[in-house]
Amino acid sequence: MENSKICIIGAGIGGLSAAIRLAAEGHPVDVYEANDYPGGKLTEIQIEDYRFDAGPSLFTMPSYIEDLFSLAGKNMKDYFAYDRLDIICHYFWEDGTRLKAYSDAEDFATEVEKVLGVPAVEITNILAASAQKYHLTGTTFLEKSLHKPGTWFSAEVARSLTQIPMLTGAVFKSMHQDNERRLSHPKLIQLFDRFATYNGSNPYKAPGMLNIIPHFEHNIGAFFPRDGMHQITRALYQLAVDLGVKFHFNQAVDKIEVVEKKAVGIRIKDLTIGYGRVISNMDVFPTYKKLLADQSQPHRTLSQPRSTSALIFYWGIKKEFKELGLHNILFSKNYQKEFATLEANQIDEDPTVYINISKKRVKADAPEGCENWFTMINVPANKGQDWESLIVQAREHIIEKISRTLHVNLKDLIVCESILDPRSIESKTASYQGALYGTNSNNVFAAFLRHPNFTNKIKHLYFCGGSVHPGGGIPLCLLSARIVSELIQES
C-alpha cells in the first residue's frame, strides 16, 4: 500500500502554507526544519529593548493568508489580524522633494500633482495599465503551473493570447522603458521603476510585464499585521500545529531518497524515513546540489543568475521622526548607475535606502521616544566579494545619506545595532548566494526558466517557496504552496 505521509523540507512561508493546505485536505504531514524556529526569512530579532521583523516588511495580498484559515475551517481572528495602510510609502529625494504614496489612488494622484506638477491622470492611467496586465496574465503566470499542458489550454490563456498585440510593448520593453512612455517626470519613473526590486530584478532589464507589481500594492493595497510581520509566521505555525502537522526542528535533511525515479523518503544523518510524497521548501539550488546530488541535475535552471540580496542594519534609534512612516524610501541620485553597479557585483556609493519602522504601528517595538529602524539597501548576491570592507563603506554612505536627507547627525542617534548580509542570509536559510528571491527576472523568459513545482524526472517530488515558480516574496510563495497542494490532490 502507498505511504500516505507527506514530508516537507523547510518551514519557510512556503513550507508552512503547503503543510496547512495538505493537512486540511486530510494528509498526515511532517515538517523538517534545520533551524530551531519556523518562518525561514520571515522571522524576528530582539536587540535590547528593540524588536525587529528581520526579513519581509511589506505585506500584500492578505487574501492568500485568509484562504488558509478558510480551508482549515478556522476563524482567522483567533490567530491573525491586520490593517490596511493609508499611506503606503514615504518617498524622499536629496533635493528636498518628499512625496507620500497614499493607498487611495485619487489621493495619491493629487499628491503627485501637488508635489511634482504631474497631471493626476498619469497616475490613474498607469495604475489602470498595471491592473490590465495583471488581469490578462496573472492567473496564467502566477496561479498555475506553467509546466503542465492543462495550463495552456484554458479559456484564460486563450484570452491572454488574443491580447498579445496590446501587451507586446510590455513584453519586449524593459520596465523602465514601459514606465518612461507612460510617465512624464523622472522622479515618478524612478518611483515606478522601484517595483523591479520587489523580486530582486533590474528595472532597466526586467520585462515591462513586471509592471503588474504596482497593481498589488496600489490597487489591491498594502497591509500590516497588527503585531508586526512575524505574526504571519506565528499564526501559520499555530494553525499548522492545530491541524496536526508535526514539526521537527534542528533537523537538517541530508538527502532525498529516490528509488526507481520516485521520491520515497528522506535521510537525516544515518536515519532514513519513508514518505509517500516529498516537498522541498528549501532553495532549489541546494536541494539538487546536496539532497539530490546523485540524481540528474537541471543545469540550465540552476545556472540562472540570482536575484539581488540585501544588506540590513537593524538600528535602535534614540529619537522619533515625525516625517517618517512605516515604509520609507530615500532614492539614489542616479538610479541607472546604482543598478549598473549591482550588476557589476558591487555596491553603489549612493544607494537607495529603505527604512522600515514597525514602531510606527506597534508601540511595543521600541522604547518611548525611540524607533526601531530596519535600514536596508539592495546588494548583489554573494559571489565571494570582500563583504567586510563593503559593509564598512556602505554603512558610512547610508548614514551620510540619511543625515543629509533628514537633516540630522544619525551617527549620534544609533544606540544598538545588528547586521544581516548576503552571507548570513545564506547561512541562516540556505538560500543560494543569499539571494532574496531565487533567480532574477531580468529577461523575458525568466518566468519559464524558474524551476517548476514538480519534476518530470522524479515522481512524488515537489517544490515550493521563493526559488521556484511562480517566484519570491510572500504572496508568490503562498501561491507556490497552493500549486503544489493542487498537484498532489490531482496525482
Ligand SMILES: Cc1cc2nc3c(=O)[nH]c(=O)nc-3n(C[C@H](O)[C@H](O)[C@H](O)COP(=O)(O)OP(=O)(O)OC[C@H]3O[C@@H](n4cnc5c(N)ncnc54)[C@H](O)[C@@H]3O)c2cc1C
Ligand atoms: C531582508 C529581506 C526582505 C524581504 N522583504 C520582503 C517583503 O517586504 N515582502 C515580501 O513579500 N517578501 C520579502 N522578502 C522575501 C521573502 O521573505 C521570501 O520570498 C520568503 O519568505 C521565502 O520563503 P520560502 O518559503 O521560500 O522559505 P525560506 O524563508 O527561504 O525558508 C526556507 C527554510 O528551509 C530551511 N532549510 C534549508 N535547508 C534545509 C534542510 N536541508 N533541511 C531542513 N530545512 C532546511 C531553512 O532553514 C528555512 O527555514 C524579503 C526577504 C528578505 C531576506
